[in-house]
Amino acid sequence: MLDLRFIRENPDAVRRACEVKRHAADIDQLLELDQAWRDATSRADQIRALVKSASKEIGGLMKAGKRDEAEAKKAEVAAAKSQLEEIERTEGETRAEIDDLLLRIPNLPHADVKAGPEETCNEEVHRWGEPRTFDFKPRDHVEIAESLGLIDFKRAAKLAGSGFACFTGLGAKLERALIGWMIDMHVERHGYREVSTPFIVTSEVMVGTGQLPKFAEDMYHVPKEDFWLIPTAEVPVTNLHRGEILSADDLPIKYVAHTPCFRSEAGSYGKDVRGLSRVHQFDKVEMVNFTTPETSWDQLETLRREAEEVLEALGLHYRTLRLSTEGMTFASAMTYDLEVWAPGAKRFYEVSSASCYADFQARRAGIRFRRTSESKPEFVHTLNASGLALPRLVIALLETYQRGDGTVEVPEPLRHRLGADALRPE
């Protein structure tokens, strides 16, 4: 959420942000409502002040036994209050409309982000490794996984329909090994604190990180208690500090979490449907940072590096893109996507998205900090990056490390955890 005062003073900047991010928002209507609300508020405040002071006088008159004068005052107050009722209704209704509009205005992109469509304006900022070459015809991950008994797509569909995977045997163990290994890396090398959160959250929490009110159709809803299944650990982990005032000494706060992620992927039928590339439920290790405003942009670079290190440790070819305004999400101010090369599919897959939200989420979720015990609370900046998303990482691993004999080499860092140096048919 943007600061209403900022919008008041910089309406053109906000209009431009909406335009380049391709989010429709009626700024003129907002400004109009804002003016109406401020008028109503100041009139209401005046009347409230009157009622308040009159009430005190009445108290005094009652004590002094001046019944008649008190009654006269009461009549005065009653008249003022009937007026107030009307104004307060306007005030409340207008404010509700303002709040709703505010929640639907996207974050401002950072000045370094290119405006335009993804195809032409995403910038490749980093590339690591080389695409794997083969002296045999490489297979794609679905063939490899099925022949080695690592994933059972058919039986997964029996449980939940299409778009789900059931990892089996060494496939399941590979996921578990990757999760443990990645979390340990972030904890031990990058100074993260591990958290394990609920996977079901309230609507307020979804508003805090920006999924609601605009993107309800992308998520799974639990009608019974009006809960939502998290689409990413970003949601529960960022909201861990909702409504809090942190101390500057606590910053930066760095959490890492492993959670399942649930995405309805409504409207994406026919796109990327094969195998693991786009599923309704997947596991992910996610890093979330809370920082001061002056350190967040540097922290985004660090965060991006922390995610990139995972791919490098696994020896996987990847590229890093700085997304253009049209590629970024609603809440983001700057986003890097890490895309890993899948030599079987001969394409890159996004395995991580590293974003800085500036104070956008913090304002929605009410996450503030104090520089000293004296100073006024300010909003923190929030950031997050996948580190990494499991299914697409598995795609890249299987396709990159496949051998001519149908087995798959296990990269060195995972061998100990997996208890095997290769994936073979069981």
Next chain:
RNA sequence: GGAGGGGUGGCCGAGUGGUUGAAGGCGGCGGUCUUGAAAACCGUUGAUCCGCAAGGAUCCGGGGGUUCGAAUCCCUCCCCCUCCGCCA
């Protein structure tokens, strides 16, 4: 699920209709004292919104109500604690 107790400022904790944004304590900050520190003492210390400002308004878990006036009374919802039941 049943019964009872409770939600007050950074924290603890008083406060059952009136000038209370809220006693007191702790913590924080400033000062006195001290070579320095501690102790002691004195002072100070909430957030949000409107307003150029002066100033004003709102906030004692959320929402609604009673009243001239509510942290205090009523209704409702949420959360926490204790005991019982159930259960991985």
